[in-house]
Amino acid sequence: MTKLPGWANQLADQYRGGTIIEFIVYGNVDDKVEWEGSDGKPRFGSLRTFLANKLFPRRDAVIFYDPSHGISFRDDDTFGDFHRVVQAVDASSGTKYASQGLPRDANRALHLVERFMRAKVDPRGGAKPKSVALIIDYADLILPAGDPGHMSMAQQATLVRFLSWARDPVFLDADLTIVLVAENLAGLNQALVESPYIGRVEIELPDAEERASYLRWKFERNPRLEDLAQVSVEQFAKLTGGLSRVNLNHVTSQALANERPITPEYVGEMKKALIEKECFGMLEFLSSPYGLDTVCGHGPQKTWLREDARLIREGRIDALPMGYLICGPVGTGKTFLAQCTTHDIGIPCVKLKNFRSQWYGSTEANWQKILSVLVATGPVGVIIDEADAAVGDRESGHEVSNRVFSMLATQMGDTRYRGHILWFLLTSRPDLLPVDLKRQGRAEVHIPLFYPDTPEERREMRQILMKKCGIRVAEEALDVDIALLAVQNTEPPDPEEDLAEEEDDDEEERDEPVWQAVDDYLNDSGLSGAEIESILIRAKRRAYLGGREEVRREDLELEAASYIPNLPKRELELQILAAIVECSDKRFLPERLARLDRGRVRERMRAIKRAMATHTDIR
DSSP: OOOOOHHHHHHHHHHHTTSOOEEEEEESTTSOEEEEOTTSOEEEEOHHHHIIIIISTTOSEEEEEETTTEEEESSHHHHHHHHHHHHHHHHHHOOOHHHHOOOOSHHHHHHHHHHHHHHHHSOSTTOOOOOEEEEESSHHHHSBSSOGGGSOHHHHHHHHHHHHHHHOHHHHTSSEEEEEEESOGGGBOHHHHTOTTEEEEEEOOOOHHHHHHHHHHHHHHOTHHHHHBSSOHHHHHHHTTTOOHHHHHHHHHHHHHHTOOBOHHHHHHHHHHHHHHHTTTSEEEEOOSOOGGGSOSOHHHHHHHHHHHHHHHTTOGGGSOSEEEEEOSTTSOHHHHHHHHHHHHTOOEEEEOOOOOSSTTHHHHHHHHHHHHHHHHOSEEEEETTHHHHSOOTTSOOHHHHHHHHHHHHHHTOGGGTTTEEEEEEESOGGGSOHHHHSTTSEEEEEEOOOOOSHHHHHHHHHHHHHHHTOEEOGGGTTOOHHHHHHTTSOOOOOSGGGOOOOOTTOSSOOOOHHHHHHHHHHHHOOOHHHHHHHHHHHHHHHHHTTOSEEOHHHHHHHHHHOOOSSOHHHHHHHHHHHHHHOSOGGGSOHHHHTSOHHHHHHHHHHHHHHHHHTTOOO
C-alpha cells in the first residue's frame, strides 16, 4: 500500500468518519507531492496526479474541473460513462452538449457533473453504485472571497451547489469525495471555509527531512550534482528552509545549467530571490555583515540580546521571549540593532513590507502566505518597522484590519514557535501600538534606545560613521563634538505654560520636572546617529567644494552650526517619554531618565498630546 503524506492521511481520516465528503485542500498546492512507491523508494508528482492515482486509485470515476480546461477525466472509461449521461441530459433538456462540446463555465459544467455523480452513486433499476471523486482546481477563482450580495446569479448558484453537495444525504451515504483546491483560505468564499460540513486540510511547505528526501532523489537522477555540491544533502536541506520542492528543483537546475558550485552562499542567494518572488515582494531579506559589537553605545541592551543569542545557539529556547519591542526616538538605529542581533544568532532576517491590497480578500491572502513562509523558513528574525502604523488594531472598525491584526497576534503568541520565529516590532511611538501585541507572551522584552549622551559614546559614534562614510578628517578636527555644537543652535524649548504638569502647587519640595529632565538630557546628548552622519556628509561636501579630500575643523563647525533638526522638540520629547514608559527593564534606561516617576511621565505625555492636538502640530 502506498505510504501517504501527513495531510493526505488527515483527509482520509476525516472521510472515514462518514460525516464529511467535501474538503478544501489549501496551502502549498502547486508543489510536487511525495509518496512511497511499491519498491519503497520516493516518487514525486503533481497534486493532481497524486489525488487521481494515489489517493483515489480505486475510485471507479475521477473527474477534474477548472475554469480554463473545463471538465476532464482520469481515463477513457470515465469519459465514456460521462458522455452517455450527457446524451441523456441532452435528450431530456433539449441541449446539445454531447455533439457541440462540454461547457466550461462553472454553473453549467457543474450541473452536468452533478447529474453524472447522482447517476453513478445512486443508480436506478438496481444497478450497483459506483465510487466517484471530483477534484476542483482553482476553487478560489470560481468562488472568490467577497460579499454574497455582490455575487452574480451564476456565482450564487455555484456557491449554493457546493454547500448543498456537502450536506446531501445521498452523497453522504455514497463513496464520493469532492476536493476543492485553493492556494489559501482567505481567497475563498467564507461561506465555504466556515461551513461545518466541509473539511479543511493544509499542505505545508516541506520540512528539512522532506527537503532532504527530494534532494537525495535529485542527486541520484543527476550525478553531476554530486560534483557541483560543496555542501552535504543534509546541510543543503537545512539551508533551504521556506522553499518548496519546485523551488529546490529550480536551485539545482540552475546550478546544473550554469555549472555553478552549490555553496552556502549560492543557496542563500537563490533562497532570498525565490522567497521574495513567492511572496510578491512582501518580504525582504536583510543581510548584515555586522554583529552587535559594531553597535555604538546601548551597553545593557546589547548584553541582553547577546545573552538571548547564546541561549538560541545552545538550544535553550524555552527561556527566550517570543519577540522584542524596540522603541526610541527616530535615528537611534532600531533596525540596525535588530539586524545585528540576528547576525550574532546566525539566523536569516526578513523585513515585512506592505502586504495590504485594494482587492477584497487579497490582504488576508497575502498575510496567510507570509505566515506560512515564515513558519517553514524558521528560525528567522522578522522585523516589522513602523509597527504602530503597519499592524492596525482591533479598534480600527475596518474588517480587514481587524482580521489581519488577529492573525498576527495569534501567530506571535503561538508558543510552538518560541525561538523559531523572533519578532522585532520597531517604532518610535510605542504608545500607539495595541497592547495586545506588546503584552507579555508576544513582544515580551521592551528595549528602548536613546541618543549617545556621554562624550565617549559620541566620539565612538563619530569614528564609526566617519569610517562608514569614507570621510578623512584632519587630526585637529577629530575632537569636534558636532552633536553638541548643533544642539546649541536648535530652537529653544516650547513655552511650558500650556503644558503644566498635574502637580500639587502647594508642595514645597518636589523632584525636577519631567520636561526639564528630558530637555537637559537632549541638551547633553545632542543628535541621533542619523543626524550626525548627515552633518558629516555635509562637511565632506564642503571639503570637496573647497578642492580638498580632507575635512577640516572649520568644515565640521560650519555645518554643525548651520544644521536645523527637522523634528520638533516637542515630538522628540514625546518619543523619549514613550520609550521610558514602555521600557521593561530599568537597566535599559540612562540613569537620569530611570529616576523619573512613571506616573508623572505619563502626565507629561498627555499634556504634550493635548497641546499638539490644539496647535495642530501633530503628525
